[in-house]
Structure formats: structure tokens, C-alpha cells
Amino acid sequence: MIDTMLVMAAVAAACAVPGVFLVLRKMVLVGDAMSHVLLLGIVLAFFVVRDPASPALFFGAAAAGVVTVALVELLQHTRLLKEDAAIGLVFPALFSIGTLLASMYLRNTHLDVDRVLLGSAELAYLDRFTIAGRDLGPRGFAVPAMVFLATVFLVAVAYKELKLVSFDPGLATTLGFKPALVHYALMLGVSLTTVSAFDAVGPVLVLAFFAVPPAAARLLTNRLSILLVLSVAIAVSAALAGTWLAFRLDITTAGTVCTVLGTLFALTILAAPDRGLIAELLRRRRLIRELHGTLLVVHLHRHEGTPAEAEESRREGLEAHLNWSREQTARVSRRAQAEGWIVAVGDCWKLTDAGRDRAKAAGT
Numbered sequence: 001m002i003d004t005m006l007v008m009a010a011v012a013a014a015c016a017v018p019g020v021f022l023v024l025r026k027m028v029l030v031g032d033a034m035s036h037v038l039l040l041g042i043v044l045a046f047f048v049v050r051d052p053a054s055p056a057l058f059f060g061a062a063a064a065g066v067v068t069v070a071l072v073e074l075l076q077h078t079r080l081l082k083e084d085a086a087i088g089l090v091f092p093a094l095f096s097i098g099t100l101l102a103s104m105y106l107r108n109t110h111l112d113v114d115r116v117l118l119g120s121a122e123l124a125y126l127d128r129f130t131i132a133g134r135d136l137g138p139r140g141f142a143v144p145a146m147v148f149l150a151t152v153f154l155v156a157v158a159y160k161e162l163k164l165v166s167f168d169p170g171l172a173t174t175l176g177f178k179p180a181l182v183h184y185a186l187m188l189g190v191s192l193t194t195v196s197a198f199d200a201v202g203p204v205l206v207l208a209f210f211a212v213p214p215a216a217a218r219l220l221t222n223r224l225s226i227l228l229v230l231s232v233a234i235a236v237s238a239a240l241a242g243t244w245l246a247f248r249l250d251i252t253t254a255g256t257v258c259t260v261l262g263t264l265f266a267l268t269i270l271a272a273p274d275r276g277l278i279a280e281l282l283r284r285r286r287l288i289r290e291l292h293g294t295l296l297v298v299h300l301h302r303h304e305g306t307p308a309e310a311e312e313s314r315r316e317g318l319e320a321h322l323n324w325s326r327e328q329t330a331r332v333s334r335r336a337q338a339e340g341w342i343v344a345v346g347d348c349w350k351l352t353d354a355g356r357d358r359a360k361a362a363g364t
Contacts, residue, residue, distance in 0.1 A: 005243045007140035008257060011197040012235035014148040015209035017155060018190045020224075020231050023214040024166045037068045037091060038195055038203075040098030065191030066184070068094060140200030147196045151189055155228070158182070163224050205254045209235050212261040219272040238264055292332045294362050295322060297341050300351050301359035313348040 038061040045060025068090055075086035155162060164171060165182045173179055190210075198206045217230035242257030249256070270277050299322060303312040311317045318329050333349060336342045341355035351359070 001243070001247045003138050003141070004247075004253060005240055007138050007144075007200055008239035008243045008253070009236045010141045010144040010148065011201050011206070012209050012213070012239035013232050014144040014151065014193050014197055015206055016213045016231040016235035017148065017151045017228060018186065018193050019210035019235075020214040020217070020228055021162060021166055021186055022190065022210055023218060037064050037094040037098060038062075038191075038198060039102060040064050040094050041067075043098055043101045061195040062188065062191040064094070064098075065194060066188055069184070069187045069191075138200075140197075143196040144193070144200075147193050151193065154185075154189065158185075159224075162186070166224075202254055205258060208258050208261050209239075212265050213238070216265045216268040219268050219275045234264060235261075289332075289335060292328075293336045293339065293341065294358065296332050296336050296349075297351060297355045297359040298362050300342065300349060301356060304351060310348060313350065315347070318349075 041061040041064025042057045044064075045057045048060075049056045071090045071094075072086045075081050075089065081089070161177055161182050164175070164177060165179045194203075194206055197209075213231045213235035214227070216234050217227050220230055221227050238260045239257055242260035243253055245260065246253040246256035268276070271279075273279060296318070299318070300313055303309045306312075312321060315326070315329055315333075318324065318333075319326060322329070324332070333342065336349075336355070337344070339354070340352055341358055342349045343352055344350075
């Protein structure tokens with residue numbers, strides 16, 4: 001279990017960092033397409049080297065990912081197709097070609113199509129990473145961990161450029177930066193990350209790590225530096241918790257980790273301090289209360305000093321002219337009184353100086 005947890009944690013951390021920029025640039029679908037067409041790059045590289053253990057398969061898969069992005073953007077630049085339509089054309093075509101070639105010509109090799117497509121985190125510990133005969137742990141941990149460290153280094157070096165291109169590519173161009181160069185460097189990083197991870201955990205879980213932790217972290221902060229840290233923390237926490245739970249319940253690891261990720265995202269979107277559904281509900285209720293209180297003081301201000309003031313300022317008059325129920329009238333009046341906008345004089349409500357100021361500020 002420990003080896004599997006290490007594999008899942010390394011994959012989660014490696015995917016979370018580039019995933020932040022995919023989410024910020026609304027390119028998660030591109031990451032999905034890349035994670036599925038890598039099989040074509042692996043197959044084509046295998047045709048050249050004829051060795052399933054060759055590093056050439058790694059770089060062939062990475063190249064396939066970059067080619068996918070280039071083809072999508074080429075179709076997009078024709079202005080005949082939008083991004084989602086271009087992805088819908090390129091991704092199935094390259095994916096199907098890779099699957100057909102693998103099933104037709106690689107039947108007698110150790111290149112398992114099912115494992116490439118679906119992953120097998122439970123068996124990742126069997127594939128060891130060795131240097132000079134020294135076992136450095138599961139390959140599914142060592143390679144993504146190195147990719148993660150390399151990605152963190154590159155993000156630190158090009159932090160300002162990535163931040164500017166992600167949030168304001170127009171300004172980046174004006175200042176002399178090359179958004180296209182940064183974009184393809186990012187896509188290369190995404191492709192390398194995907195290749196390092198998808199053999200162990202499969203493209204579905206890779207996509208989940210790309211999209212869910214950054215999307216959840218985005219609900220919690222607007223600062224890019226904190227967003228990166230939170231994204232990695234959420235991804236690694238979900239990976240460890242999901243793996244532990246899968247072993248305890250004797251169920252699929254990938255499915256359990258995806259479920260934990262979904263649960264964390266659901267909790268975040270529900271309870272995020274500023275952007276969560278609960279916060280939004282409370283904000284709307286507060287705005288409605290403020291609106292009703294403003295309507296009350298505006299109504300009283302309009303009739304202040306008029307012959308109809310006595311009738312309009314009584315509870316029955318408020319109910320009739322503001323079309324409120326008795327309970328709503330009592331509730332709004334209590335809040336306005338607590339705010340110091342009105343005071344009770346007999347059975348009527350009178351404006352205070354603060355209430356008049358509130359009514360005047362509303363435009364009366």
C-alpha cells in the first residue's frame with residue numbers, strides 16, 4: 001500500500017501544478033485530449049526503436065501531446081471552428097489511430113493497451129526504477145516526482161511570465177513577451193507530466209488531478225502563489241486518502257481517488273468562504289434584507305410631513321402599500337430599528353437622522 005500511496009501522491013503533485021495554468025486559461029479539455037492521444041506517440045516511437053522499455057516511447061508520447069495542441073490551434077485559427085469543436089475532431093482521430101495501431105501490430109509485445117488506457121495503480125509498485133542496479137522505488141513514483149520538481153523549478157524561474165500570460169495575454173504581448181512561446185512551453189510541460197503519470201494511473205485520473213484540485217483551490221484564493229500550493233495540497237491529500245480508503249475497502253484505487261476528489265470539490269464549492277454556495281446564499285439574503293430595509297425608509301421618507309404620513313407609517317399602511325405580509329413587515333421593521341434607521345412613536349414608525357440619510361442615499 002505504501003508504494004501505491006507514493007505513486008498516487010507523486011502523480012497528484014506533478015499534475016496539480018500545470019493543472020493550475022490549464023484551469024486559469026480554460027484549457028482543461030486540451031489536457032484531456034493530450035492524455036488520450038499519447039498512445040499514438042508511444043506506438044509510433046515503438047515502431048522506430050522496437051523496444052518497449054526505451055526512453056524514446058516517453059518522448060514520442062510527449063511529442064504526440066504537443067502535436068495535438070498544434071493541430072487544435074491550427075484548426076482554431078482558420079476561424080471555422082471553435083476550440084471545443086477542434087478538440088472534438090483532433091482527439092478522436094488521433095486516439096482511434098493509436099488504438100487501432102496498437103491492437104493490430106503490438107499484440108505480441110508487453111505494451112498493454114488496456115493498462116495504457118485505464119491505468120493500474122495497484123500494480124505500479126511492480127515496475128521499478130533502477131539506476132546502476134540500485135532500486136529507487138516504483139517508476140510511477142520516481143518519474144512523476146522528478147517531473148514535479150522540474151515543473152516547480154520552471155514555474156519559479158518563469159513565474160512572472162506565466163502569471164502575466166495566464167491573466168492578461170494582451171498586456172504580455174504589449175510588454176514584449178511572447179505568449180505563444182510560453183504557451184507551447186506550458187503544453188510541453190503538460191505533455192511530459194501526462195506521459196509520466198498516465199501509464200500508472202490512466203488518463204481519467206490524470207485528467208482528474210489536472211482539473212479538480214486547481215478548480216477547488218481557485219474557489220479559495222485569487223493569489224497565484226497560494227493557488228499553486230493549495231492545488232498541490234488538495235491533490236496529494238485526495239490521493240493519499242483515496243488510496244488508503246481503497247485498500248481498506250478492497251476496491252479500485254483510481255475510482256476511489258476520483259470519488260474523494262469529487263467529494264472535496266463538492267465540499268469546497270459548498271463551503272468556500274467567498275465563492276461557495278453557502279456564502280452566496282448568505283450574501284443574497286443579506287442583499288435582500290438591505291433592499292427591504294431601504295424600501296422601508298424610502299417609503300417613510302416620501303410620506304414624511306405629508307397628510308398621509310400617519311396612515312403610511314402604520315403597520316397596516318406598510319402592509320398595504322409595500323405589499324408585504326404581516327410577518328415580513330414586522331421582520332423588516334425590527335431590522336431597520338436595530339440599524340438605527342427608525343424609531344417607534346405610538347403605533348407609527350418615524351425616521352431617524354440615519355434613516356433619512358439612508359433614504360437620501362437611495363436617491364429619494
